[in-house]
Amino acid sequence: AYLKIAEIRTLLPGIPVLALTATATPAVIKDIQEKLLFAKENVFRMSFERKNLAYMVRKADNKTGELFHLLNKVQGSAIIYVRSRQKTKETTELLLNEGITANFYHAGLNNDAKDLRQKQWQSGECRVMVATNAFGMGIDKPDVRIVIHLDLPDSVEAYFQEAGRAGRDGEQAYAIILYSNSDKTKLNKRIADTFPEKEYIKQVYEHLNYYYQMAMGDGLGCMHEFNLEEFCRKFKYFPVPVDNALKILAQAGYIEYTDEQDNPSRLIFTVHREELYRLHKSGAEAETLIQSILRSYTGLFTDYVYINEESLAMRTGLTRQQVYDLLIM
Structure with a gap:
């Protein structure tokens, strides 16, 4: 932007x-x-080094136990970074069970929830924020005493940026990575998924042509709906590397790829499970859809969950429009 x-x-x-x-x-x-059309280059630069901030890497086969130990030893406000949205919720629950006030933050939350949780953390009402890297822009709480990475970040730059949220008041603070033997394997896989080989990208491009039944090079000016889940099922792919291959193809100008994974539909049940089962009076189609949703997704009664209307339509025999209409009744 x-x-x-x-x-x-x-x-x-x-x-x-x-x-x-x-x-x-x-x-x-x-x-x-x-x-930005600067008339001439003019840069004022400070060192990454901050005397009050201690950087540490701790080998920990039991990361949960080490996490509790660190939070009990270092008092004050804290941020815990993890890689997935699900892990933010799971880690928060673990902390709450230990009597540590905590909440989670990720890009899937609506703006009201993000604002509320950030205010509670900044005011001290909530001590620990468990977050993905979505918790970043505009975060400036001076008295963060410790930043803990349970998962390795994407790059050294990302690490310094996230770790640098500790100790902005100039007092002693800590940035700690908890590392286990499995992390190296996960990181290597993440690199391979994010930057697939050239032959893999070419293969995805060819299968994209088969998927839309068009010759190589055709399709200029055409727009098609793309179902990543269906594409991967048809050609025996895993979604993450395919998604990144398509992004690389888009960057190279071969296709235009609008990543709807950033804005998928979200669903939460605001009634109790017992009340939900009473909704069979809504009709057979609604009951079939509810049963399919409950079999396909978990956590719907506690938080928003991302859903795929196309997949639900295939499983229930309904059209995508019928799924949409039933869900907004």
């Missing part, structure tokens, strides 16, 4: 522009200045 900031400069000539970044590489810093 910052690429469009330069347009404002043409509307407000003569207004000074200051660009701030915590972790950008030299190449990105140079690119930012070019894209």
Whole structure:
């Protein structure tokens, strides 16, 4: 989005522009200045080093036990970073069972929930925030005493950015990675999934042609709905590397790929399970749909869960529109 900031400069000539970044590489810093139409390069840089912040890596086969030990030893506000949304909830429940006030934060929460949880954490009402890397932009709580990574971050830059949220008041603080032997395997797999081999990407592109029944190079100007789950089932793929292969193809200009995984439908049951079973009076189609949802997804009574209307339609024999209409009744 910052690429469009330069347009404002043409509307407000003569207004000074200051660009701030915590972790950008030299190449990105140079690119930012070019894209923001700086008259000449002008960079003020400070070191990553912060004397009050101790960086540590601890080998821990029992990460949960080590997590409790650290939080009991280092008092004060804390952030725990994990890789998945599900793990934010699971870790929060573990902390609450130990009597530690905690809440979770990820990109799937609605804005009201995000704002409330952030305010509770910033005010001290909630001590620990368990989060994915979505908990980042605009987070500036000066008295965070410890940041713990239960999972390894994507890059050194990402780590410094997340760890740097500790000790902004200048007092002693800690940034700790809990590492186990399985983490290296997970990280290598994540790299392979994120950056698939060239032959794999070519194969996905070819299967995309088969999927839409069109010749190689055809389809200019055409738009099609894409079901990632169905595509992977048909061609025996795993979703994550396929999704990243399609993003690489989009970046290279071969396709346009709108990633609807960022905005899928979400569902939560606001009634108790017993009340839900009484809804059979709504009709056979509604009852079939509810049964399919309960068999396909978990956690629907406690939090929003992402659903796929296309898959539900296939399992129930309904159309996608019927699934949609029944769910918003």
